[in-house]
Amino acid sequence: MASSADISDEQLVIAVRERDKELYSEIIQRYQTKLSHYLRKFIRDHDELEDVLQEVFIKAYRNLYGFDVHRKFSSWIYRIAHNEALNHIKKYKKESISLDEQEWEVIDESMDIHAKVEEDELKKDIAKALAFLKDTYRQPLILYFFEQRTYEEISDILHIPRNTVGTLILRGKKMLKKILEHKGI
C-alpha cells in the first residue's frame, strides 16, 4: 500500500474526507512552506502571518467537501490563502511587500534589469515599485514569478480568464520595468 507521501493531493483529500482525518497533517506539511511564502507577499508581521496561515488551513479543512477532486487542489488552497490575505489587508488596512533574497534575483532576471539588485536601498526601491503597482497587476506577477504558478493555476486562484492572466503579467512587467527605470535602476 502506498504511503501518504506517494499519493496526489486530490487523493489525499478524498482519504481525509472519507477515511482518516489525521491525514490532513500531510496536507499541512505539503503546503505550509509554500503558502507561508506566498502570504509573506501580503503580510509582513510574522505573528499575523502565522494566524492567517492557520486560518487558511482551518478554512480549507472545514470546506474540504466543497473541493472538486477533478480540479487542482493547489489552486484551490492558494485561492483560500489569497482571499484570507486580502481579508486581512482589508481588516487591518495594512499592505506591504516583502521579498526574500532569492526573489530579488527572480526580479532581476525576469524584469531584465541589468543592474544587480544587491544594495538595501535598491531592494527597497523594488519593493516600493511593486507596491506602486495596482493589485490587478501585482497579484498575477507575484504568483507567476515568485510562486511559479502556471497561467491556468493563476486563473483558478485569482478567478480571472486565462488570457487575461497573460495580458496582466505582460503589462505588469512593463509597468514595473518603467517604474524601476524611472527610479534610475
Next chain:
Amino acid sequence: MNNHHTIEEKVMKEIKKGSVKLRSRYLFLVEKCGMGSALTLSVLLAILFCSLVLLYLTSSDNLGYLTFGNSGVSAFLESFPFLLMAMLVLLMFIAGILIKKSDISYKRPFGYYALGLVGIVVVAGVLVSATSIDERIEDEAYGTHVPGILFRPFLMQGVDDRQRGVVGRVIEVGDGYIRIQTPQTVKEVDVRTLQTRMSEPLIEGLFVMAIGEGNADAFTAKDIRTIGSMDMPMIRRGVHRHFGFFMGFPIKPEDEVCLRDCIQEQTDRQKCRELCLNSILK
C-alpha cells in the same frame, strides 16, 4: 521550521478535539443545487418577461402612437411598459450575478456570458411569444387565481387610462364628438379641434386611436385615426373583457374590413351598418 510544526500541531489539535469539523457534503450539495435552481428560475422568468414585453409592444397601443410622429411621443412614453422592462432587466441582472458567482464563470470574460444570456433570453422570448402562452398569461392576469393574478400589475399598464392618448371602440358618433369604449371606461372624445383632417369617417363598431389631452371621462383629440381590424389585440381584449362584444355580438375582422371599405366608398353610415353588421343588428 518550529513555527511550521506549531501551526500543524495547532490545526490538528483543533481537528482532533472536534472544534473544527468538516462541513457536511450535503450543505455543499444544497448550496450548489440552490444556485443552479435560482439561476434556472431567473433565466426562465426573464424569458417569460421578455415574451410579455414583446406581447405588450406588439398588441397594445404603445407603438401605435409613434405613427402620429413627434406629437405621439408623449403618449408613447406614457404607455411604455416601464414596469415590465424593469422586471426583465432586474431578472437578467440577478441571472448575471448568479453566473458571476458560479464556480466556472471566471474561465471566460463576463461579457461573453452576458451576451449569451441576453441572446438566450431574447431568442427564447421570441419563441415563447410565438406560442399562445403569453396571451394565456394575459388572460389569467385578469382572473382571480394565483399565479396569473401576479402578472396583473405588469400588464395592467397596457389597458390603463392615459392622458396623452386614447384607444377604444366607437359606440356613438355625434356632432363634434365621439363616444368610445376604452378597456377601462366610456370616454367622450372631442374631435372639433383636430389639427389634421381625418382620412376616413368614423362609424360605430370601429376601433380608433387618438392623441391629445384628457382625463378619466373626456378627451380632446389633436389627431385621430382608425386602426386595422387585427391591430392592438390587447386593447380589443380589454374592451371585450370590460364591455362585452359590440352590442352584445363579436365583430369579426371581416366585418370591420367591410365597414371600412364601405365608408371609403359612400358616406351613408346607416347603409354601411346595415350592409356589414346586418347579421349582428338583426
